[in-house]
Amino acid sequence: MKRDKTQWIQEVVARYERPLCQYACRLTGNFESARDAVQDTFLKLWREDILDDERTAPWLFRVCRNRCIDMLRKDKPMQPLTDTHAAILPAPDKSPAEEAGLRESASLLLQQLARLPARQAEVIRLKFQHQMSYREIAVVTALSESNVGYLIHTGIQTLRQQVARI
Amino acid sequence: MKPIDEVQLTAYALGELSTAERAEIEARLQAHPEQQAAVDEIRALAARLEAELKNEPDVALTDEQRQNILKAPSGRLAHFPWRALSGFAAVAAVLAIAFVGSFRGASRSLDPQRAGATAVSRIEVAMADSPADRSKDHLQAVVELAAATPEEKTGRLVPLGNESLHDLAEPVAMPVAVAPVKELESAPRPPPLAKPMPIMAADASAEAPAFVNGFHDRSRSESDFSGALDKKVACRISDGRPASVRSFGGAWAPCPPAPDAPFVQPGNTESYAPIQGNAFKRIADEPLSTFSIDVDTASYANIRRFLRAGQMPPPDAVRIEEMINYFSYDYSQPKEDVPFAVHVESAACPWNKAHQLVKIGLKGRELAAESRPACNLVFLLDVSGSMSSENKLPLVKKAIQLLARQLTANDRVSIVVYAGAAGLVLPSTPGSDLATIDAALERLQAGGSTAGGDGIRLAYEEALKNLLPDGNNRVVLCTDGDFNVGITDSEELASFIAGRARQGIFLTVLGFGMGNYKDDRLETLADKGNGNYAYIDSFSEARKNLAEQAAGTLFAIAKDVKLQIEFNPARFDSYRLVGYENRVLAKEDFNNDKKDAGELGAGHAVTAFYELVPAGVESSPGVDPLKYQAAEEKPAVQEGKSAAASPEWLTVKLRYKLPREDKSTKIEVPYTGSFSDFENASGDFRFAAGVAAAGFLMRGDSAIPPLSFREVVAWASSAIGDDPNGYRREFLDLLKNAAVLAP
Numbered sequence: 032m033k034r035d036k037t038q039w040i041q042e043v044v045a046r047y048e049r050p051l052c053q054y055a056c057r058l059t060g061n062f063e064s065a066r067d068a069v070q071d072t073f074l075k076l077w078r079e080d081i082l083d084d085e086r087t088a089p090w091l092f093r094v095c096r097n098r099c100i101d102m103l104r105k106d107k108p109m110q111p112l113t114d115t116h117a118a119i120l121p122a123p124d125k126s127p128a129e130e131a132g133l134r135e136s137a138s139l140l141l142q143q144l145a146r147l148p149a150r151q152a153e154v155i156r157l158k159f160q161h162q163m164s165y166r167e168i169a170v171v172t173a174l175s176e177s178n179v180g181y182l183i184h185t186g187i188q189t190l191r192q193q194v195a196r197i
Numbered sequence: 198m199k200p201i202d203e204v205q206l207t208a209y210a211l212g213e214l215s216t217a218e219r220a221e222i223e224a225r226l227q228a229h230p231e232q233q234a235a236v237d238e239i240r241a242l243a244a245r246l247e248a249e250l251k252n253e254p255d256v257a258l259t260d261e262q263r264q265n266i267l268k269a270p271s272g273r274l275a276h277f278p279w280r281a282l283s284g285f286a287a288v289a290a291v292l293a294i295a296f297v298g299s300f301r302g303a304s305r306s307l308d309p310q311r312a313g314a315t316a317v318s319r320i321e322v323a324m325a326d327s328p329a330d331r332s333k334d335h336l337q338a339v340v341e342l343a344a345a346t347p348e349e350k351t352g353r354l355v356p357l358g359n360e361s362l363h364d365l366a367e368p369v370a371m372p373v374a375v376a377p378v379k380e381l382e383s384a385p386r387p388p389p390l391a392k393p394m395p396i397m398a399a400d401a402s403a404e405a406p407a408f409v410n411g412f413h414d415r416s417r418s419e420s421d422f423s424g425a426l427d428k429k430v431a432c433r434i435s436d437g438r439p440a441s442v443r444s445f446g447g448a449w450a451p452c453p454p455a456p457d458a459p460f461v462q463p464g465n466t467e468s469y470a471p472i473q474g475n476a477f478k479r480i481a482d483e484p485l486s487t488f489s490i491d492v493d494t495a496s497y498a499n500i501r502r503f504l505r506a507g508q509m510p511p512p513d514a515v516r517i518e519e520m521i522n523y524f525s526y527d528y529s530q531p532k533e534d535v536p537f538a539v540h541v542e543s544a545a546c547p548w549n550k551a552h553q554l555v556k557i558g559l560k561g562r563e564l565a566a567e568s569r570p571a572c573n574l575v576f577l578l579d580v581s582g583s584m585s586s587e588n589k590l591p592l593v594k595k596a597i598q599l600l601a602r603q604l605t606a607n608d609r610v611s612i613v614v615y616a617g618a619a620g621l622v623l624p625s626t627p628g629s630d631l632a633t634i635d636a637a638l639e640r641l642q643a644g645g646s647t648a649g650g651d652g653i654r655l656a657y658e659e660a661l662k663n664l665l666p667d668g669n670n671r672v673v674l675c676t677d678g679d680f681n682v683g684i685t686d687s688e689e690l691a692s693f694i695a696g697r698a699r700q701g702i703f704l705t706v707l708g709f710g711m712g713n714y715k716d717d718r719l720e721t722l723a724d725k726g727n728g729n730y731a732y733i734d735s736f737s738e739a740r741k742n743l744a745e746q747a748a749g750t751l752f753a754i755a756k757d758v759k760l761q762i763e764f765n766p767a768r769f770d771s772y773r774l775v776g777y778e779n780r781v782l783a784k785e786d787f788n789n790d791k792k793d794a795g796e797l798g799a800g801h802a803v804t805a806f807y808e809l810v811p812a813g814v815e816s817s818p819g820v821d822p823l824k825y826q827a828a829e830e831k832p833a834v835q836e837g838k839s840a841a842a843s844p845e846w847l848t849v850k851l852r853y854k855l856p857r858e859d860k861s862t863k864i865e866v867p868y869t870g871s872f873s874d875f876e877n878a879s880g881d882f883r884f885a886a887g888v889a890a891a892g893f894l895m896r897g898d899s900a901i902p903p904l905s906f907r908e909v910v911a912w913a914s915s916a917i918g919d920d921p922n923g924y925r926r927e928f929l930d931l932l933k934n935a936a937v938l939a940p
Binding site: 037040041044048049050052053056062063064065066067069070073074076138140141144155156158159160162164165177180181183184187188190191194 | 203204207208211213238239242243245246247249250251253255256257258259262263265266267581582583585
């Protein structure tokens with residue numbers, strides 16, 4: 032049994048480490064914290080029974096997201112946390128140099144994506160970068176499925192308008 | 198037919214609908230071709246998003262993190278500082294390989310694939326003074342090797358909480374590690390700290406890309422490879438500091454440049470509590486000024502870091518009292534059997550000649566080495582990922598080694614680490630057993646997230662377990678202040694620490710690093726723990742705090758030291774305390790023994806300035822004369838006439854408790870000054886006044902008249918005196934930077 036689990040975790044790590052790190056980086060704005068969060072997430076797998084494949088991704092992203100929020104919350108204890116999602120997940124502040132770097136490397140579309148409200152950008156990434164369904168995104172973000180649909184729609188609308196303008 | 202709801206339409210375009218819903222939408226789309234166009238557009242956009250997001254740079258875990266994950270025992274969450282473990286094995290393995298033969302041959306023989314669940318650790322050792330020198334003692338190698346199998350365990354780590362210790366009972370299987378450690382111990386050890394310490398890439402993740410390429414590309418010649426290494430080492434020591442850093446925007450980037458640069462750079466998340474400068478107070482309204490002493494110096498070291506990088510420090514990072522107290526002044530020791538001597542001096546205020554500046558200095562008694570109490574020190578080290586840069590954990594290790602060399606067989610040292618979990622890596626060990634202490638330090642590596650609270654509990658438990666009833670019991674917290682898990686409620690943490698201080702265990706906080714340095718939190722912790730707080734940004738700063746002034750850092754000669762100054766309203770109209778903004782107490786607190794205040798270490802000195810407005814010069818600067826109260830006030834001043842006959846300017850009242858007592862003792866020292874020119878004041882006075890003025894300028898305090906850094910340099914440069922350690926000269930250099938940077 033131990034053997035199986037180790038093997039399973041190994042496979043899960045191999046498959047999800049990069050997507051999770053990518054996701055966590057967006058949330059924490061800091062790749063060290065992101066890695067820490069992802070490590071903690073995978074460590075929690077030891078407590079779980081082996082999950083079905085389709086449940087694994089939402090589980091990982093949800094645990095990872097909560098871990099990132101914990102880390103951010105504990106970093107900034109003075110911030111009001113009335114609306115967890117809105118208060119915690121604004122895009123991390125970027126210095127002008129970082130902005131410049133991003134501008135050079137990211138495509139116009141991704142730049143527009145970065146300007147969307149944090150929640151919209153997050154669900155759009157979960158949808159198009161991590162290929163999750165609305166339902167899975169709802170599990171990850173603790174939003175309702177219709178809320179997810181609305182956020183994605185609104186984000187897509189904005190992007191469509193901006194892409195049309197370019 | 199009504200147009201389709203847009204949210205529904207998007208869901209349809211993205212394939213989120215059930216078969217039935219889909220059919221319905223498709224039917225309706227026939228009637229709305231413009232909506233069909235929208236669907237096509239959404240799908241095109243979705244495809245673009247997918248394609249572009251796929252190409253976004255990504256980040257992976259470090260090999261070490263991956264290894265940690267797989268090492269967790271089945272069914273239990275890891276509660277061990279895994280990184281410390283694997284670091285130990287990795288260091289040992291590197292040494293083994295290095296001693297056995299050339300690293301190229303050795304590393305080639307290792308096949309990471311073969312190792313299966315065994316993960317790959319990367320570690321760097323570079324001890325050479327020069328690239329040409331490649332003797333056994335001067336080892337230069339970057340070795341990538343397989344080490345630390347999942348079965349490895351060590352008996353030195355104690356998990357927190359109630360979990361069983363069954364892991365510890367398992368046999369210690371560390372074949373790679375054991376032999377080389379013996380070899381290390383029997384080999385003649387280089388005199389500690391005389392040579393550059395091994396520069397370890399404690400951050401296994403921070404492999405410079407050029408490095409990785411150089412290593413993996415086996416076709417590259419050795420000289421290419423060591424060239425890259427030499428450059429890296431040279432870069433680290435280029436400006437004479439062991440932890441060389443380069444500034445990057447508002448934040449600091451480690452040198453060499455950060456690894457596989459993520460798409461988001463770590464932001465600057467330093468935090469400082471806001472400081473509101475003390476205002477002038479009218480003596481008629483408030484004849485008493487009360488504050489707690491503060492011997493901390495962290496703010497100065499932090500300011501220095503900014504100025505060296507060519508940046509003005511944020512105003513809230515500037516605590517003038519800590520700047521003044523960074524420097525030592527020539528105060529004579531107490532003559533009688535009291536812990537302090539009080540020294541008062543005054544002269545015209547250099548930034549406002551009409552005012553007087555009064556300097557109050559407290560000097561703590563020095564402790565002779567043989568008469569100092571035994572120490573029970575528990576080092577509580579943050580080994581989280583954020584501590585991995587050169588100027589953090591590697592510097593912490595050096596700092597502890599320095600301090601350990603001040604200890605004797607009567608002293609005890611323990612080391613507790615915390616990251617994702619907390620562990621005891623060095624159970625209480627005699628201070629004379631340097632080999633054991635150094636070996637424990639060498640095993641440390643950074644990684645994991647920070648659980649400040651759990652670590653703190655474990656450290657205090659360890660301190661309590663080894664409590665020396667007549668000794669100096671102290672937890673020394675070394676961190677960048679980035680506590681992520683554990684007791685994160687600041688109040689709870691503070692009250693925990695304050696409670697332990699009452700049991701006789703004090704807290705010293707050594708702040709390290711930059712970028713996400715939590716100055717405000719660290720200072721609060723040290724205050725609650727009856728402790729002191731220093732910021733260590735370089736080896737020389739470690740030396741100052743832990744070798745030259747070790748006694749002051751470690752031995753309290755008095756606690757809850759409060760000062761209350763009573764001013765004579767007949768001589769002066771108003772006063773202003775320079776600095777100590779967050780140490781100001783209510784006048785009632787002075788006689789309240791329950792009210793906590795600062796601690797004074799052996800040989801420590803504390804200096805405070807008051808700026809006084811002599812009676813009749815002007816009314817309180819910045820405050821209009823009161824229109825309605827003027828008449829009522831007259832009698833009060835009249836009444837003071839009898840006392841006013843006294844030529845005294847002020848009385849310094851001092852309250853303190855001996856470290857083990859609960860009742861305070863009071864000392865009163867009256868002072869009568871004479872109006873003298875600033876130029877005639879002592880060198881210490883002029884220098885310290887210069888430091889205060891510089892602090893006001895950095896604070897952007899409009900409460901002092903216009904003044905330039907150049908003027909301050911002019912006053913202070915005539916007051917350098919002996920300056921045996923060069924600290925005052927360094928300050929003048931910083932001010933010259935500030936003069937250029939000032940708006």
